[in-house]
Amino acid sequence: MAVPEVNEKLLRELEAMGFPSARATRALQGSGNASIEAAIDWIIDHGNDPDVDEMPRVSIDLDVRSPEPCFVTEEMKKKARQLRPEEKNSPREREKERIRAGKELLEAERIAEEIERRRFLASRKAEKEEEKRARERVLQKLRNDKLERRQKLEVSSDSLMSSKHTLPLGETKMNAHVYSAAKAEQMRECLRSIRRNHKGDDARVRRAFQTLLTYIGNVARNPEVEKFRRIRLSNPVFQERVGALEGGVEFLELCGFRKTEGLEFLFLPRDKVDMGVLHSAGSQLKSALTNPYFGLL
Structure with missing residues (x-):
């Protein structure tokens, strides 16, 4: 051929x-x-x-x-x-090839960036989870320590109440100090309860602490005036600011107030006014008002 x-x-x-x-x-x-x-x-x-x-x-x-x-x-x-057939090596074909190669390069870079971004997010998520677990361990240890201290104080308080009439004078004073510390811890727990149960409403918590401080301050400055030692439980202002909050009435009872028959009033008899207890209560309230982290740990 x-x-x-x-x-x-x-x-x-x-x-x-x-x-x-x-x-x-x-x-x-x-x-x-x-x-x-x-x-x-x-x-x-x-x-x-x-x-x-x-x-x-x-x-x-x-x-x-x-x-x-x-x-x-x-x-x-x-x-x-x-x-005439278009040559493959013509400027137009070369430009098309350049554009195609550029698009492929950009797509490869986009995919690589997306993979790197996902890897970074996964790493940050793992770090945050580890931080959360570490924080939970710290909080759990704090709770355990607080519970242990409370149990020790309650045991000391019970021992004091059962033996205060039989102990020598020196030991009685020492146990009285332990009893005072136990009561102070109970007061702090009442205030922590108010903060925890209303941690989303800082204004209401602060108003409750300030109201309690006013009640305690009035009695401490005017122990002879009965109106400062009597609180009507049904008073709307008292209920809104203190009575309706878990721990509010309990705090006043730790200060010496007692509910009267018929549950109409909280009353603190003159002979039951203990300035040491009132001063301790005032200190706990001032600490709760000035410490932004009080009751959150």
Whole structure:
């Protein structure tokens, strides 16, 4: 099999128009080497053939005759431009390839950043969970220590109450100090209860502490005045500020107030006024008012 012989002049003209050599050769062969126009018409008709750009092969030589001189017209050049296959290495193709490569690079960078972001978030989540567990361990230890101290103080208080009439004077004073510390801890627990149960309402907690401080201060400054030692339980202001809060009435009872028959009043008898207890209560209230973390741990 050999490449068919075609008119070299026509072949060069077709190649000059931009047609591949194989297509131009096949067009001249198919059009019988008649003319440039005939070859272009053949390309129009067979441009979609799968083998249009394959070099034709023949088993016999063709009788190639020189055609009459042919002039290339503008119409023929226009058809040639329309039919000329676009080269893969043309500027337009190179630009498309550059844009595609750029998009692929940006997508790869985006994926890498997303993976890194997820890894960072997972790491931060693990750190926060570990911090939370550590904080819980500290809080649990504080609660256990507080419970242990309270139990010790309650045991000391019970021992004092059962033996205060039989102990020597020196031991009685020492146990009285332990009893006072136990009562102070009970007062703090009442105030902590108010703070914990209303930790979302700081204004109400502060108002309750200030009201209790006013009650205690009035009695301490005027122990002879009965009106300061009597509180009506049904008073709306008292109920809203102290009575309705868990720990409020209990705190006053630790200061010496007792509910009267009929549960109408909280009353502190004159002979039961203990200035040491009142001063201790005032100190606990001032500490609760000035310490922003009081009752939160």
